[in-house]
Amino acid sequence: MLLFGGAGVAVSLLSRCWSGRGPLSHRAWMAVSVRVHPSPKCLFDEPVQVRVSGLSPLQQVTMKASLTDEKGQAFRSFAFYRADGQGELDLSQSPSLGGHYTGTEPMGLFWSLTSGTPFTRLVKKDVASSPLYVNIEVFDGHGTLGRLPEQPLAASINERWFMKEGVRRIPVREGRVRGTLFVPPGDGPFPGVIDMYGSVGGVVEHRASLLANHGFLTLTLGYFGYDDLPMDFTNLDLEYFEEAVNVLRQHPKVKGPGVGAIGISKGADLVLSMITFLPHVIAAISIGGCNANTLEKAEGHFLFVVGEDDKNWNTPLYVQQAVEKLKENGRENYEVISYPEAGHLLEPAFFPFCYASFHRLVGLHVIWGGQLKPHSLAQVDLWPKIQTFLRKHLEKQSKL
Known part of the structure; x- marks a missing residue:
């Protein structure tokens, strides 16, 4: 069952995380969560830190980000990662092994967002009253955008605003x-x-x-x-x-x-x-x-x-x-x-x-x-x- 919080609050999934290694007895039920630090709400040009916890040690996962602009155009990115020995993943410390980018890129999921529609440019019309919502999801295994599991292990929403309070x-x-x-x-x-x-x-x-x-x-x-x-x-x-x-x-x-x-x-x-x-x-x-x-x-x-x-x-x-x-x-x-x-x-x-x-x-x-x-x-x-x-x-x- 998905446990939804309010806007910008991490969505965690109580799921069976399986790394694909070891006998069946090594599988375990554990709560996977995606967190955006320091806050799920920020300005559009501010960097954030994306962390995942509750994975199996060394579990292979696919991180995916997506947003839909004011015209209804969808932008998506994905990258392959591997959890550390404690079952945690920090995008500011861990390198992407493939996908839209490789190497240690803390904001790679954001700057590599790409439209599935050719010749599409992101332009924010309403800068005052609404942010762009970036949905960040983690999936088990290394897949492609067309071959990811139907259900993510966990998800979180990052609200990226263009005007801070008082402007x-x-x-x-x-x-x-x-x-x-x-x-x-x-x-x-x-x-x-x-x-x-x-x-x-x-x-x-x-x-x-x-x-x-x-x-x-x-x-x-x-x-x-x-x-x-x-x-x-x-x-x-x-x-x-x-x-x-x-x-x-x-x-x-x-x-x-x-x-x-x-x-x-x-x-x-x-x-x-x-x-x-x-x-x-x-x-x-x-x-x-x-x-x-x-x-x-x-x-x-x-x-x-x-x-x-x-x-x-x-x-x-x-x-x-x-x-x-x-x-x-x-x-x-x-x-x-x-x-x-x-x-x-x-x-x-x-x-x-x-x-x-x-x-x-x-x-x-x-x-x-x-x-x-x-x-x-x-x-x-x-x-x-x-x-x-x-x-x-x-x-x-x-x-x-």
Whole structure:
């Protein structure tokens, strides 16, 4: 019989655990449980520790994780493990022997989540009122997703939220500016950041909401295909982005005088234009962007992020050209982070890897590139470096 607890509470199964070794008398009834530490509820970008207890010594098991997004798309991962001599399993200590990944990867079940539907990308629309639920199950033996036993030995649910208590989400319709503001809890003042995604259009909120959890007052900015904005970006004007910068700077909880900007793909191109021509943009992060701007005129600081297996954009070449141009003009106001075997879509930590997806604007499937494990580990490595870069330059500037 399954013993169910509330949401996020481990579900244990009183089951006969059999390791497949030894005579029948070595079988035993024991309670198997899966626990998520330190809590079954956390923020989406927070690591957790998964432990299993109550197994037979050295028992072979398959760990499986699954989630269903807001569109009903299912994402799953699995990996093979072996319990220790006490019948316990700690994913932060034990290596995966196969499956979606190998080696000791404490969060492997999360970052290796893969959709069974080709060209599917995980995007969280409702960041305020609902988490993503990751169901973690343990099965006897080493199987595949299609050949696992019908009943798990035990299961647990991990709730992964995008906004911590106290963060405020505020829709923005001020002048021409359209977007969403995320305000951290507390009196502030906080470093201000403008966040933009690429040519898919609309407003993408998950990165901005996560940044707010870390103390950044973030405006995720729409620039086409949203609200009453134009449906394409063929006639963008710099004044719109300057207006957005001023909206952010004028917020009473934003540190001044400068703000930061982070963008990916087309958003990265725009971020580079902003730091070049708008004096109050003093720190810019370009993820998979193009260098078609006069960068040598910028007084602020650049962080260029390169996925060396980017199949959508020749990011390594563009960043090389940008750095050469800065060096020619005696500039040292830049940093470059480059990841081998990472693709175009470098998201916050633990987002499922997306090799290709449907692009609404062009009406075709687009290849982003990258390899599952190196791309996913690049996201884990990059996410705190983004925060460090922004904090370093925005807090330094605010003291001038």
